[in-house]
Amino acid sequence: MSDIHLKNLVKSYGENIAVAGIDLHIRQGEFFSLLGPSGCGKSTTLRMIAGFIRPTVGQILIGSDDVTRLPPEKRDIGIVFQNYAIFPHMNVADNIAFGLKLRKKSHEDIDRAVAFALRQVGLVGYENRYQRQLSGGEQQRVALARVLVTEPRILLLDEPLSALDKALREEMKYWIKDLQKSLGITTVYVTHDQDEALTMSDRVGVMQKARVEQVGTPQEIYERPKTLFVTTFIGQSNVIDVTVRGRQGERLSVDFGDSTVLTRAPVAEVSVGSAAKLVIRPENVIIGAAGAGLSATVVSETYQGALVRYRLSVAGQEIVAERQNQAHLARFSPGEVVGVSWDPDRSEALVA
Amino acid sequence: MRDESPIPLIFKAISVITLAMLAIPVVIVVLAGLNAGDYLTFPPQGLSLRWVISFLTSPTFLSAYGISFLVAAISTVISTVIGAMAALFLTRAGGRVVAVLRAFFMMPIVLPGVVLGLALYVFYVSSGIGLARSLAGLVIGHVIVTCPFVIATVTAALVGFDRSLEEAARSLGASPFAAFRLVTLKIISPAISAGTIFAFIISFGQFEVTLFLSTPNLQTLPMAMYVALRYSFEPTAAAAGIFAIVLVVISMVATSRLVNLKRIFGG
Ligand SMILES: Nc1ncnc2c1ncn2[C@@H]1O[C@H](COP(=O)(O)OP(=O)(O)O)[C@@H](O)[C@H]1O
Ligand SMILES: [Mg+2]
Numbered sequence: 173m174s175d176i177h178l179k180n181l182v183k184s185y186g187e188n189i190a191v192a193g194i195d196l197h198i199r200q201g202e203f204f205s206l207l208g209p210s211g212c213g214k215s216t217t218l219r220m221i222a223g224f225i226r227p228t229v230g231q232i233l234i235g236s237d238d239v240t241r242l243p244p245e246k247r248d249i250g251i252v253f254q255n256y257a258i259f260p261h262m263n264v265a266d267n268i269a270f271g272l273k274l275r276k277k278s279h280e281d282i283d284r285a286v287a288f289a290l291r292q293v294g295l296v297g298y299e300n301r302y303q304r305q306l307s308g309g310e311q312q313r314v315a316l317a318r319v320l321v322t323e324p325r326i327l328l329l330d331e332p333l334s335a336l337d338k339a340l341r342e343e344m345k346y347w348i349k350d351l352q353k354s355l356g357i358t359t360v361y362v363t364h365d366q367d368e369a370l371t372m373s374d375r376v377g378v379m380q381k382a383r384v385e386q387v388g389t390p391q392e393i394y395e396r397p398k399t400l401f402v403t404t405f406i407g408q409s410n411v412i413d414v415t416v417r418g419r420q421g422e423r424l425s426v427d428f429g430d431s432t433v434l435t436r437a438p439v440a441e442v443s444v445g446s447a448a449k450l451v452i453r454p455e456n457v458i459i460g461a462a463g464a465g466l467s468a469t470v471v472s473e474t475y476q477g478a479l480v481r482y483r484l485s486v487a488g489q490e491i492v493a494e495r496q497n498q499a500h501l502a503r504f505s506p507g508e509v510v511g512v513s514w515d516p517d518r519s520e521a522l523v524a
Numbered sequence: 525m526r527d528e529s530p531i532p533l534i535f536k537a538i539s540v541i542t543l544a545m546l547a548i549p550v551v552i553v554v555l556a557g558l559n560a561g562d563y564l565t566f567p568p569q570g571l572s573l574r575w576v577i578s579f580l581t582s583p584t585f586l587s588a589y590g591i592s593f594l595v596a597a598i599s600t601v602i603s604t605v606i607g608a609m610a611a612l613f614l615t616r617a618g619g620r621v622v623a624v625l626r627a628f629f630m631m632p633i634v635l636p637g638v639v640l641g642l643a644l645y646v647f648y649v650s651s652g653i654g655l656a657r658s659l660a661g662l663v664i665g666h667v668i669v670t671c672p673f674v675i676a677t678v679t680a681a682l683v684g685f686d687r688s689l690e691e692a693a694r695s696l697g698a699s700p701f702a703a704f705r706l707v708t709l710k711i712i713s714p715a716i717s718a719g720t721i722f723a724f725i726i727s728f729g730q731f732e733v734t735l736f737l738s739t740p741n742l743q744t745l746p747m748a749m750y751v752a753l754r755y756s757f758e759p760t761a762a763a764a765g766i767f768a769i770v771l772v773v774i775s776m777v778a779t780s781r782l783v784n785l786k787r788i789f790g791g
Binding site: 223244261270271318319322 | 686688689691693694695696697698699700706707710711
């Protein structure tokens with residue numbers, strides 16, 4: 173088995189706490205992303221798994237082996253760095269063969285494995301090139317091939333797409349995901365880009381300020397954010413001040429201005445009369461004729477091609493709504509009074 | 525209309541003057557060494573190989589050349605090893621002590637050679653540990669003088685060195701030592717070689733420290749030239765200078781080759 177257990181993982185640099193107690197189980201064969209803003213401790217976590225940083229507290233298990241005290245070369249982990257770290261004094265073939273030579277494989281085995289890896293990453297014919305003769309995307313493929321030939325138990329990737337231009341990034345996103353899937357290798361992927369995390373991952377761990385705030389599938393993370401940070405960091409959300417009125421099973425009724433609206437109830441207990449945040453994605457806000465739902469005034473309309481975006485004023489608070497730009501959907505102009513509603517299951521109440 | 529030259533005329537003029545100032549002494553020494561006359565004069569009174577032959581048949585000069593070469597070779601090897609290790613330590617270890625140590629290692633560059641030479645001389649003589657007037661004592665002096673140059677060139681390479689290369693090697697299964705040997709050392713080796721050649725050139729021409737540490741039977745080439753010129757004004761010293769220049773030029777060409785290699789590898 174090559175699942176990963178992180179148990180109360182802490183890394184502090186004096187006063188400065190880079191990782192403040194992470195508990196995670198990354199499953200066998202899964203593509204797991206650590207997503208969070210710059211400086212939240214993603215790389216530190218990844219580098220502790222790789223063995224470059226010794227945790228201050230905590231334990232790392234790969235399968236049933238405690239690797240917390242093992243040096244990187246004993247962990248059987250492949251890591252791809254943000255800058256790819258292609259050895260500049262070796263050609264592509266020697267870069268890929270590096271790990272196999274250290275494992276004292278025979279010449280024939282190495283040649284065969286290198287040729288296979290080059291086919292796998294689509295770089296046949298690049299054997300004799302040097303790092304300076306490779307584009308960013310090609311370097312990344314070499315970095316992956318170099319790691320994959322050693323058949324590691326775990327694959328770690330630290331922001332591997334951030335150095336590429338947008339078009340290539342899109343292409344590599346799917347390519348890496350497909351490769352990972354076909355190999356079935358347990359993968360931890362670090363990124364600050366929500367798009368990458370949502371598109372590529374089986375599960376995502378959203379990090380903020382040295383902690384993991386929420387773990388879940390991309391859909392869970394996006395549709396059922398547990399904290400305000402998660403809902404605002406991933407995609408866009410309207411965050412509306414409301415007052416709790418009462419719980420009705422799975423639903424919570426909250427006062428929003430003069431009206432009472434329903435929303436999904438948080439897991440946590442909430443007391444009647446307390447302040448809460450109502451969270452709705454712009455694409456879930458339904459705009460209709462005046463009288464249907466809450467009364468709202470259109471503040472502005474922004475045309476975005478496939479989407480039209482409205483800023484609305486509802487009971488003194490601003491709500492952003494997005495609609496598909498389709499012929500059968502009416503458009504609204506600033507100043508117009510409209511009705512606003514949403515599916516209660518598409519909104520969350522979060523206690524700030 | 526004509527294209528503006530990208531380099532202002534004044535800069536070009538300054539470059540030419542600088543170049544001339546650097547080249548003129550070399551030309552003078554070479555011409556003086558090829559002088560046909562009896563004395564070290566300039567311009568030479570005709571050209572001949574008379575003094576070159578005199579150098580090649582002079583036991584004093586030949587042995588001085590050999591000693592200079594030997595001292596430079598030994599101290600260069602020692603400086604390279606110590607200097608490279610010191611550079612590695614200075615770039616990788618953190619803390620306040622390191623900043624102090626870095627300044628300390630660089631001190632021989634700023635300390636006047638006479639001060640260093642005098643200090644070593646007094647130390648050797650008064651401590652009585654057998655280093656006074658010995659080859660070992662002279663080599664130690666040269667190591668102290670040349671080591672900072674190795675440290676400086678190797679440090680320059682290590683400062684820009686991407687540590688993730690070493691980490692990649694480790695993760696691929698290399699021990700710390702193997703990662704260093706197979707990756708770091710290979711990548712910084714042009715800088716180490718450049719430092720080595722600097723050290724050699726500096727040791728070969730070293731005068732002030734040597735002045736205090738050499739003896740008549742442990743005379744380096746610069747010392748022999750100085751002594752020869754003090755007592756006779758023969759052009760043999762200038763002929764010896766030609767051979768010193770040849771050695772330095774060879775070293776410089778080798779350096780530029782290595783520096784080029786470094787650029788190809790992208791350091
Ligand atoms: N060697 C170090 N010494 C001190 N602080 C560090 C060190 N490495 C990282 N940090 C701090 O730890 C925090 C997390 O860093 P990092 O894991 O690199 O963030 P991320 O990869 O999420 O951008 C940052 O605030 C950073 O400044
Ligand atoms: Mg990072």
